[in-house]
Every structure is written in C-alpha cells, then in structure tokens.
Amino acid sequence: IAGNGKLYCQGGSFASGIGSGYNGLEAAVGSANNIIINSGYIETIGGTNHGSGIGAPINSNANNIIINGGEIHTFGTFYAAGIGAGLAAENIIINGGIVYANTNNGVGIGGKTVENLQINGGEIYASKTSISSANYSACIGGIGNVKINGGTIHCSAAKSGIYGIYSGTGNIEINGGSTKITSTEGYTTSSVPVSEENSLYLTEVQLQNITNKTEITSLTTSDNLNYGIEDMYTTEDD
Numbered sequence: 294i295a296g297n298g299k300l301y302c303q304g305g306s307f308a309s310g311i312g313s314g315y316n317g318l319e320a321a322v323g324s325a326n327n328i329i330i331n332s333g334y335i336e337t338i339g340g341t342n343h344g345s346g347i348g349a350p351i352n353s354n355a356n357n358i359i360i361n362g363g364e365i366h367t368f369g370t371f372y373a374a375g376i377g378a379g380l381a382a383e384n385i386i387i388n389g390g391i392v393y394a395n396t397n398n399g400v401g402i403g404g405k406t407v408e409n410l411q412i413n414g415g416e417i418y419a420s421k422t423s424i425s426s427a428n429y430s431a432c433i434g435g436i437g438n439v440k441i442n443g444g445t446i447h448c449s450a451a452k453s454g455i456y457g458i459y460s461g462t463g464n465i466e467i468n469g470g471s472t473k474i475t476s477t478e479g480y481t482t483s484s485v486p487v488s489e490e491n492s493l494y495l496t497e498v499q500l501q502n503i504t505n506k507t508e509i510t511s512l513t514t515s516d517n518l519n520y521g522i523e524d525m526y527t528t529e530d531d
Contacts, residue, residue, distance in 0.1 A: 304338070307340055307342045311335075325358070327356075330359070330363055331362055335367070341370060345378065353378060358384070362390040372398050378405075386412075392419075401420055414444045432474075449474075
C-alpha cells in the first residue's frame with residue numbers, strides 16, 4: 294500500500310480489515326503474510342467477531358507486516374490485535390509513520406505470542422481497553438521477543454505497568470526512543486515485566502527550559518551509564 298490516497302476497510306465476521314479471515318471453527322482459513330504499508334491515510338477495523346485491524350484474526354497467525362510510513366488508524370475487536378494476530382505474530386516491524394493501534398481485549402500491536410516485533414521509528418499510539426484476559430493483556434507485545442530501537446511510543450493498557458509491554462517468557466530490548474506507559478484502570482505504571490524474575494522499571498527524567506516535542510540527543514546517568522537515545526523526543530505533555 295503506497296500513495297497519497299485514503300483507504301477505509303472493515304472486515305466481515307471473523308475477518309481482518311486488511312489481512313486474512315477465519316472460519317470460526319478450529320482451523321484458520323489462512324494466515325496473513327507480507328503486508329507492507331509505505332504511505333497513505335488508512336482507517337481499518339476488524340470484523341465484529343474477533344477480527345484484527347491489520348493482520349490475522351483470532352486463532353490465526355500473521356507474518357511480515359511492515360509499516361514504513363503513512364497515517365494509520367486501526368482497531369481489533371474482541372481478542373484480535375489492532376496490528377498483528379489473534380494467535381502468533383512474527384516479523385511485525387514499524388519503521389515510521391503515525392500509527393494508532395487499538396483493541397478492546399486483544400493486543401494493540403503484536404499477538405498472543407510474538408517473534409521479532411520491532412519498533413524502529415514513528416509516532417505510535419497503542420491501546421487496550423479491557424483486562425479480562427492476561428494472555429492478551431499487552432498494548433504492545435505478547436509472549437515472546439520485543440525490540441524497541443526508536444520512535445515515540447504512547448502505550449495505554451488497562452493493566453499497563455503490569456502488562457503494558459509484556460514479554461512473558463521472552464525478552465524485551467529497549468535501545469532508544471521514548472516510551473510512555475499509562476493505565477486506563479488505575480493500575481501501577483512503574484514496571485514492564487521481562488520475565489517472572491526480572492522487570493524493567495520506569496525512570497522519569499525532568500528536563501528544564503525546553504519545549505514539547507524536543508529531540509533528545511544524549512542522556513547520561515550519574516553513574517556514567519548511557520541510555521540509547523535514537524529517535525527520542527519529549528512528548529506533547531512533557
């Protein structure tokens with residue numbers, strides 16, 4: 294998908310807005326593979342029964358979804374993802390653009406399990422509005438491997454901090470960018486579990502005499518530890 298036009302999509306029952314469908318029984322009709330978005334304005338919503346906005350619906354897999362640019366508004370219904378899969382998501386990569394990925398009881402970006410979910414740039418708004426299933430509780434991620442190299446990420450989950458960016462038995466690697474996690478249900482926003490034994494914790498840094506949307510070019514702690522600052526900006530309300 295590329296160009297300056299506008300695209301509006303809505304999936305049928307058990308179907309994604311852009312991607313694959315599902316027969317509603319035990320086996321998926323087909324996985325969603327090789328979806329590449331380079332530009333354009335896109336609004337997409339999954340079907341009324343467990344359809345992802347972009348990717349694959351419940352009990353289905355998605356592989357190789359790449360977003361390089363554009364403005365994208367997407368919503369997954371029930372246990373389906375905003376962008377990704379209702380089941381396994383592999384090679385979900387966002388390099389740029391403005392992306393709004395929302396779900397009510399699935400994952401904003403990712404799947405129940407993920408492999409090679411990368412965010413390298415762009416302005417990302419991912420949200421999850423329900424807390425009824427811990428297996429799908431992340432606004433970004435799933436059980437597996439998540440890597441954040443850049444971009445400005447706004448992550449709002451009903452159990453954020455507990456399941457804001459959730460990796461379960463896998464790994465979360467943060468090398469740069471700006472990630473802000475908030476909660477819609479009053480839960481703590483301090484930690485991002487990496488495993489049962491190890492968690493990442495939010496560290497707030499106050500910068501004086503700057504305006505919002507300011508690029509951060511270096512960040513060094515009192516212990517002379519350097520934090521990855523690739524594509525890092527303050528947000529609108531900082």
